[in-house]
Amino acid sequence: QLAESGGGVVQPGGSLRLSCVASGDIFRINAMGWYRQASGKERELVAVIRRNGNEWWTHYADSVKGRFTISSAANRTTVFLQMTSLKPEDTAMYKCATWNPVIDMHRYATTPPHDYWGQGSQVTVSS
Secondary structure, X not given: OEEEEOOEEEOOOOOEEEEEEEOOOOOOOOEEEEEEEOOOOOOEEEEEEEEEOXXXXXXXXXXXXXXXXXXXXXXXXXXXXXXXXXXXXXXXXXXXEEEOOOOOHHHHHHOOOOEOOOOOEEEEEOO
């Protein structure tokens, strides 16, 4: 199970921070990330994070590189998405996801998530 929070309405150039807590069958989780889907558009994986030894590996969609930062709590079942310099085109429903397999970071974008069924957080960027 996934529980997202932190969405809202913000002006262009503003910032928001999303949070997601995973519960239930958490022991198989190896990666967590954030999708977004805007009205009339396809779902996009914007960021994913995975622990690799003592390091955190991250991967971002080109559309958010340099503006969004994904991070995780040490327990690996809570993930955050810090969004800065928000643009109107960032408006979407943001949903958390988890994956069980350990794969190359760029492959998570084409690998179906294990869990994706939280309620999501709506982010609206508008003046």
